[in-house]
Amino acid sequence: MIFNKETTLVSIGDFVDVYYKIKTRGINFLLSKFSRLSYKNRVSSKWDSFVSKSDFWIIPEITKTWNYKISGDDTLTYEDYVCHKYFEGKENLSLLAVGCGEGKHERNFAKYSIFSNVAGIDISKDSIENAKILAAENNLKINYYCDDFRKTTLLKDKFDVVLFDSSLHHFDKIDDFLKNNILSILNENGYVVVFEYCGPNRLQWKKSQLKEANKILKSIPLRFRKLIDGKNIKTRVYRPGLLRMLLVDPSEAPDSENLVKSLKNNFKVLEEKKLGTNILHILLKGIAHNFLIDDDETKELIHNFIEKENDFLNLSGENDSIFGVYQKRTS
Numbered sequence: 001m002i003f004n005k006e007t008t009l010v011s012i013g014d015f016v017d018v019y020y021k022i023k024t025r026g027i028n029f030l031l032s033k034f035s036r037l038s039y040k041n042r043v044s045s046k047w048d049s050f051v052s053k054s055d056f057w058i059i060p061e062i063t064k065t066w067n068y069k070i071s072g073d074d075t076l077t078y079e080d081y082v083c084h085k086y087f088e089g090k091e092n093l094s095l096l097a098v099g100c101g102e103g104k105h106e107r108n109f110a111k112y113s114i115f116s117n118v119a120g121i122d123i124s125k126d127s128i129e130n131a132k133i134l135a136a137e138n139n140l141k142i143n144y145y146c147d148d149f150r151k152t153t154l155l156k157d158k159f160d161v162v163l164f165d166s167s168l169h170h171f172d173k174i175d176d177f178l179k180n181n182i183l184s185i186l187n188e189n190g191y192v193v194v195f196e197y198c199g200p201n202r203l204q205w206k207k208s209q210l211k212e213a214n215k216i217l218k219s220i221p222l223r224f225r226k227l228i229d230g231k232n233i234k235t236r237v238y239r240p241g242l243l244r245m246l247l248v249d250p251s252e253a254p255d256s257e258n259l260v261k262s263l264k265n266n267f268k269v270l271e272e273k274k275l276g277t278n279i280l281h282i283l284l285k286g287i288a289h290n291f292l293i294d295d296d297e298t299k300e301l302i303h304n305f306i307e308k309e310n311d312f313l314n315l316s317g318e319n320d321s322i323f324g325v326y327q328k329r330t331s
Contacts, residue, residue: 007204013238054228056277056284059291061302070273070323078323079108082193086270086325092116096159096185098149099123099167103131103142105195106163110140119143119159121152150181158187164194172254175262183266183328192267192326197277198259199320203252205239205282212312213237213283216305224290224301237282260322267326275321279309 064074071081097106100120110118128146135142145154171177225234
């Protein structure tokens with residue numbers, strides 16, 4: 001990571017975050033981070049304890065917007081869209097979800113009878129255990145593996161589809177990773193499906209993003225800016241410091257800026273859709289739970305945020321997230 005005007009080593013937001021973590025989770029939670037200093041332990045610790053209570057992707061109106069950008073139908077998930085467009089009429093397909101977390105997305109694929117083998121792998125033990133439980137509750141046969149994908153010897157099969165949902169950007173040197181770790185496990189004419197962050201490395205938000213997000217934040221009524229504890233108010237959007245990023249989760253976006261280029265270098269592009277998220281991601285972090293109520297005022301606010309983000313994207317030409325379907329080239 002090169003230090004420049006668009007990167008921060010330590011930010012005021014880091015101290016705000018530490019204070020809030022101590023206040024809500026206690027000092028022992030913070031100290032536990034220092035007892036797990038290996039790369040693998042820090043990454044697994046982050047995702048073992050992760051609960052998505054107030055991140056922007058939990059807001060229904062936002063997911064509807066993504067659905068529409070991908071398929072033209074705000075009620076159609078990307079999993080359904082991909083199955084209908086690319087896999088209809090096929091059978092005995094195999095799918096691997098890399099960095100599967102608790103398994104939501106491979107479950108959505110596994111409900112289709114065209115798949116005879118669905119698997120997921122993740123470094124987080126807690127996430128894998130929860131994924132197994134949820135698959136069983138939905139009567140879905142999915143094989144799960146808890147391991148570091150880059151080092152694993154557990155996977156013996158090749159796959160027709162490899163899925164990355166918010167996981168590819170966690171790998172360093174993405175071009176080499178795709179070339180050395182993904183092409184080799186894909187069957188002939190195999191597919192790669194991605195729903196991914198592709199913005200600044202290490203979440204080093206650009207000044208233009210921060211300026212726009214803070215401008216919008218100031219206009220939001222206070223009751224919609226309450227943090228998850230219901231007491232504290234979000235007053236500013238900060239760029240996270242690099243030291244905190246490396247301490248909490250060293251796998252977070254080390255090479256995300258090269259994600260799109262790396263996919264194009266290694267695969268045939270079947271389709272690629274820009275999803276934005278440049279403003280919504282940072283604006284709604286920590287306060288997204290306030291926008292889950294299904295009423296006119298809440299929807300109007302969310303649609304206003306989406307419109308302002310679209311204006312920002314059109315003006316800047318930037319884009320922090322993509323959906324894409326890619327295919328292994330024939331040799």
